[in-house]
Amino acid sequence: MTSDLEERVRAAFHDKLLLMKIPEKEDDFLPSGCCLLEKRREETEVEQALLAQKEEFQMKMESLQHRRQELASKEKQLKEAVLKFDKFLKDNDAKRSRALRKAQEEQQQATQRGREAEHLRQEITRLLSAKEKLQQRLKAHKAFPEFLQKVVAKAEQFQEIPELVGRFQTLMATQAKLAERELVNREAMEEEHAHLQKYVEESSNQILQQNNQIAQLQAQLEQAQIRVHKGESIWNRIQNTAAEKTLQVGQIKLAAWNLFQMVAKHRKLPADVPQEDTEAQLDAVSVNQTLQEGHEFSE
Structure with missing residues (x-):
């Protein structure tokens, strides 16, 4: 940009020199020393004007640079403000989403706690009902401990009621095992009976097939006997005829x-x-x- 300014100043100086009036007569010319001084003075003026323009241009450039820096600083501040505002919006949205999510979670938890409370109320009602039934059963079975105590007192084998109950439980377990074994044996017997029934059915089918074959063979035998009888009759006739012919x-x-x-x-x-x-x-x-x-x- 400084080179352009110098070029414009030189062009203006050249135009000024061209526009200067040249004397037509020799008398009109000044002495050479005066002309040189005049030229130097004009050159000095031009250089001073050029220097002033350079200083002005430099000041404008510094002002422009200072303003550009201010604009860059303001732009940076503006970007930082925009980023902060964007971050604020994002944080606000995140806080709002977290608040909404937390509200939904709290609502779900409240609903879940309500269901759990209702379930607990139902469970309390059921337990109270079961407690009442157990109390009734305990009241109804109150005579059994006394009976067991009398049994233990009379029986020499048991010293306390738990021993009697343990013996009873052992017998019940033995009975359950025997019942289970009986069930297994019954299932095995039913399986064997099924195998036997299947074998009997297969044997009956085989016997039926063999009887059918025997009936077929019997019919074939009868047909063969009829053919043999016919053959014997024919042979007898042939023999009789041969005997007659021989005679x-x-x-x-x-x-x-x-x-x-x-x-x-x-x-x-x-x-x-x-x-x-x-x-x-x-x-x-x-x-x-x-x-x-x-x-x-x-x-």
Whole structure:
């Protein structure tokens, strides 16, 4: 900024020199010493004016710097005030939130204490009722201690009532264990009975299936017996027919043998044909019959 001011001063001085009137004649010129003094005087004036402007500018700059510092200080103070105010607002909000939360907590605690008080009143009422019932039971059972005292006095096994009560509790515990054991045994017996029932049912089903299979096999056996009976009847018929055929064959063979013997004896044929060879016997008889018919035809 100082350089700009110097430049403006130099420009003004230059313009002033240009605006100065130059004499047209030589007579108008001053002596060179006077001109030099005049120039020095003007230069001094200009330097003084420049120095005054510099001092003024310096004072303005110092004033401006001082004002800037004041503004910075005020800005800092303002920021601190804003921060303090913001902190105050935040603290106020936090205090307000804590107050509201505390009020809600106190209200909840009051409600909880009210419920607890109501519960305690109900509990006191219940305890008073239980106390009254216990007092009535105590009054009703007042005769039992006297009875127990008489029992202890008569019994030689017990010296005091607690011993008698302890013995009774032991017996009750034993009875409970026995009852529990009986329950376990009963459950085991019921389980075994269930297993037995299941086994009986499975066995019954198996027996039923086997009976069905036996009935099927019996029906198959009856069918097979019927087929066997039919086969035996057929076989018997076949055997009877075979016997009849065998008898007929035997008779035929016997007749053929007798016929062969008669023909052989009558015609004096050789009897070297075996008795079992019926076919040869019939062939011989047939040949003999053919020869006889030819002889008769020739005659």
